[in-house]
Amino acid sequence: MQLRDSAVAVLHPLVLLNISEHVTRTAAQVECSKGKSDSPKTPAVLGALLGRHTEGRYELFLSFELTLENAGESGELNINSENFEIRLEQLKLIFPNDDFLGWYVVSSDLNVTRMMTTLHSKIICTYPSALLLVFDASLSGGSTASSGYSLPVAVYETHQPTAVSRSKLELYTQINDTGDRPQEKAEYYVEVTNDAKVLNDPNAVMASKLVPLRIAIDSGEAERVATEHVANISKTVAEDTIVPTTSGAGGSGGSGPSSAPEPGIYNDSSQVVVFLSSQRIAVEMLQKDISVLKTYVGDVLNGNAPFDPDVLQIVQRVLSNKPVVMNDEIFDLARAQEETNYQMVSYLAGMTKAVSAVRSVSFRANAALVSARNSNMPNVNPSQDGIFDVSMSGVMMMMGGGGPSRFGGRSRGFGGMR
Amino acid sequence: MSAHDLARNSGADTALKLFEAENNIVPLSKGDESIYYFDENFQTQQTSERPWNNNIYYYRKVEISSIALVKMVMHARSGGDLEVMGLMLGKVVGQTMVVLDAFALPVEGSETRVNAQQEAYEYMVQYLEQSQASGRREPVIGWYHSHPGYGCWLSGIDVATQMLNQRYQEPFLAVVIDPKRTMSAGKVDLGAFRTFPEEQQPSSSPGASAEGTQDVPLNKIEDFGVHSSKYYPLEVGYFKSSLDQQLMERLWRKHWITTLSRSPLITNSDYTTQKMAEIAEKINIFGKDGKKSVSYSQVLRESDAIADEITQGHKSNALKMKLFTEL
Numbered sequence: 001m002q003l004r005d006s007a008v009a010v011l012h013p014l015v016l017l018n019i020s021e022h023v024t025r026t027a028a029q030v031e032c033s034k035g036k037s038d039s040p041k042t043p044a045v046l047g048a049l050l051g052r053h054t055e056g057r058y059e060l061f062l063s064f065e066l067t068l069e070n071a072g073e074s075g076e077l078n079i080n081s082e083n084f085e086i087r088l089e090q091l092k093l094i095f096p097n098d099d100f101l102g103w104y105v106v107s108s109d110l111n112v113t114r115m116m117t118t119l120h121s122k123i124i125c126t127y128p129s130a131l132l133l134v135f136d137a138s139l140s141g142g143s144t145a146s147s148g149y150s151l152p153v154a155v156y157e158t159h160q161p162t163a164v165s166r167s168k169l170e171l172y173t174q175i176n177d178t179g180d181r182p183q184e185k186a187e188y189y190v191e192v193t194n195d196a197k198v199l200n201d202p203n204a205v206m207a208s209k210l211v212p213l214r215i216a217i218d219s220g221e222a223e224r225v226a227t228e229h230v231a232n233i234s235k236t237v238a239e240d241t242i243v244p245t246t247s248g249a250g251g252s253g254g255s256g257p258s259s260a261p262e263p264g265i266y267n268d269s270s271q272v273v274v275f276l277s278s279q280r281i282a283v284e285m286l287q288k289d290i291s292v293l294k295t296y297v298g299d300v301l302n303g304n305a306p307f308d309p310d311v312l313q314i315v316q317r318v319l320s321n322k323p324v325v326m327n328d329e330i331f332d333l334a335r336a337q338e339e340t341n342y343q344m345v346s347y348l349a350g351m352t353k354a355v356s357a358v359r360s361v362s363f364r365a366n367a368a369l370v371s372a373r374n375s376n377m378p379n380v381n382p383s384q385d386g387i388f389d390v391s392m393s394g395v396m397m398m399m400g401g402g403g404p405s406r407f408g409g410r411s412r413g414f415g416g417m418r
Numbered sequence: 419m420s421a422h423d424l425a426r427n428s429g430a431d432t433a434l435k436l437f438e439a440e441n442n443i444v445p446l447s448k449g450d451e452s453i454y455y456f457d458e459n460f461q462t463q464q465t466s467e468r469p470w471n472n473n474i475y476y477y478r479k480v481e482i483s484s485i486a487l488v489k490m491v492m493h494a495r496s497g498g499d500l501e502v503m504g505l506m507l508g509k510v511v512g513q514t515m516v517v518l519d520a521f522a523l524p525v526e527g528s529e530t531r532v533n534a535q536q537e538a539y540e541y542m543v544q545y546l547e548q549s550q551a552s553g554r555r556e557p558v559i560g561w562y563h564s565h566p567g568y569g570c571w572l573s574g575i576d577v578a579t580q581m582l583n584q585r586y587q588e589p590f591l592a593v594v595i596d597p598k599r600t601m602s603a604g605k606v607d608l609g610a611f612r613t614f615p616e617e618q619q620p621s622s623s624p625g626a627s628a629e630g631t632q633d634v635p636l637n638k639i640e641d642f643g644v645h646s647s648k649y650y651p652l653e654v655g656y657f658k659s660s661l662d663q664q665l666m667e668r669l670w671r672k673h674w675i676t677t678l679s680r681s682p683l684i685t686n687s688d689y690t691t692q693k694m695a696e697i698a699e700k701i702n703i704f705g706k707d708g709k710k711s712v713s714y715s716q717v718l719r720e721s722d723a724i725a726d727e728i729t730q731g732h733k734s735n736a737l738k739m740k741l742f743t744e745l
Binding site for chain 1: 453454455456483484485487488489491492493494495496518519522523524541544545548549551552553554555597600601604605606656658659661662665666667668669670671674675676677678680683685694714715717718721722724725726728729730731732733734735737741
């Protein structure tokens with residue numbers, strides 16, 4: 001598909017996690033209430049997407065759940081608009097910069113279904129440029145080869161309505177109703193119902209084309225830290241995660257809470273180890289991606305792989321990238337300063353540690369001395385407390401001297417290095 | 419024309435059924451099922467005996483879901499230097515409190531006072547109504563707020579708020595997030611607390627519960643010291659569903675680039691400078707031999723932490739130098 005010049009949908013991990021949670025929760029409710037009493041049917045899993053839209057870039061930050069209105073006799077699908085309005089308003093109070101951009105729906109593949117077009121044509125009455133995000137909860141992915149890596153979503157942009165032949169709508173519906181799979185490149189059209197334009201041709205209909213968008217991932221700094229935490233630290237729910245026992249009355253109120261160490265890698269290793277291992281994983285990923293490209297280029301040279309000028313051009317572009325800051329005196333100076341700062345801080349921290357150790361030794365020695373004196377030598381001058389003068393101030397002042405300098409403030413260009 | 423209308427009507431009829439069939443797809447692991455399912459009867463049974471009255475340490479553990487964690491951290495970060503707050507939804511299972519979701523409240527505080535006002539209350543009620551209509555059935559299980567830059571502990575006002583809520587809203591939990599330290603350390607800095615009821619203070623020596631676990635800046639240390647014996651920290655764990663897990667794996671495919679390209683030294687330079695000044699100030703207090711409110715071990719820990727963070731920044735720079743310029 002030619003997507004390169006078209007608009008891009010930038011997804012934030014929060015949105016994906018939110019949808020995933022919505023699916024899991026709904027499924028859990030259905031699974032557990034099955035056979036019990038009320039409705040064992042799966043409710044529709046759909047919701048609204050919020051974000052910002054600038055120049056062909058849709059950035060999706062937030063999402064919230066939507067419900068379908070109780071289907072009446074006709075069984076017609078309708079989004080509960082009161083619920084939608086209130087929740088939108090509430091979220092906008094806290095995130096005033098984000099607008100309603102579209103909606104998501106969870107399905108078992110990435111194809112657009114009849115139900116989606118029905119709802120979408122209702123949504124675009126109010127929001128003519130709404131996006132449609134299809135989330136594939138089975139994670140099967142479209143193409144088998146890359147599905148292990150690609151995200152299980154497809155995002156469609158609504159184009160300006162045009163008059164098209166009614167068969168454009170029908171064609172797709174027919175294919176789907178008979179159970180045949182629509183082709184990969186099937187064009188999706190959604191009927192625009194509120195357009196007052198009267199068409200002369202009875203076979204024509206005003207419809208908007210749904211165009212798939214390129215998908216990118218972005219995350220804010222805080223989001224990144226939090227998702228990384230989720231990805232690497234938190235465990236997947238196992239059956240024994242939460243044991244519903246009320247056993248162990250917990251001792252008699254007086255005992256303090258026992259702080260059992262948290263399982264996970266933070267437990268017995270320092271932060272530096274955690275940091276370094278995450279860097280290592282990242283480098284590993286980089287290496288893996290490079291080797292994929294390398295294999296591809298090699299295959300093309302040997303004639304085993306199809307020649308794709310676009311991909312090769314990108315490879316070429318990356319290869320010709322020179323480091324921007326090679327042999328830049330100011331940069332080197334800043335870096336040297338940064339390094340000095342770093343060494344100074346390590347040095348000071350080490351010194352503080354040493355002083356603290358000496359201090360605790362001296363405390364203990366004094367305590368031992370005093371008690372020994374009290375029991376054995378009651379006649380020694382009591383005003384003399386111990387042999388060490390317990391003071392950290394002398395050495396620790398050095399640490400204080402390190403304070404005013406700014407770390408990182410002077411350097412430039414570090415952020416640009418990739 | 420008529421044929422078309424017919425097709426449309428029957429289409430609308432079957433649309434819902436079709437959709438329901440299409441959606442019954444997610445195979446759930448046993449664990450997912452039990453944790454994401456909300457059973458009202460079970461909750462009533464869990465809380466009807468009010469076990470927290472007999473044991474003030476009844477709840478020992480908190481399990482926070484991935485989505486709740488990400489929401490809270492992002493909200494805390496979005497507040498910048500201001501404190502923000504929100505509520506958490508969840509349930510209790512035995513002695514564990516499970517946080518399944520969180521939402522922000524339109525309240526911003528400053529310094530150590532965060533207090534939900536009337537409008538926030540209205541907002542909350544409306545939000546809960548709507549989210550319950552959307553199928554989220556868990557009740558409020560606690561509140562969270564941020565302490566930008568000064569660590570996870572409860573201030574006097576926080577203690578009062580939490581005590582009030584525990585009196586009328588049990589089971590109730592307080593979570594504090596420090597977005598600045600989270601960014602600086604590259605690791606989520608979060609604490610979960612419960613207060614002791616007023617008439618049932620623990621018999622152990624005051625200050626034993628929460629002190630020694632937190633680095634508190636000098637100007638807050640008095641507030642911290644006075645109230646630190648009125649609450650206890652809970653062990654915090656995090657969980658995600660198996661779908662989250664698979665999603666994260668795919669996300670990570672695109673995510674590592676950010677890990678490499680970010681520069682902790684630059685993002686955190688302000689915080690680092692502030693922290694150094696803070697440590698220097700504390701050390702100067704030792705020299706003056708004035709009030710002994712600052713413990714030596716605490717300063718040591720802080721200086722270690724900041725050195726660690728700078729080491730991280732430096733190492734990532736060194737790594738990038740090696741990777742991209744010296745090959």
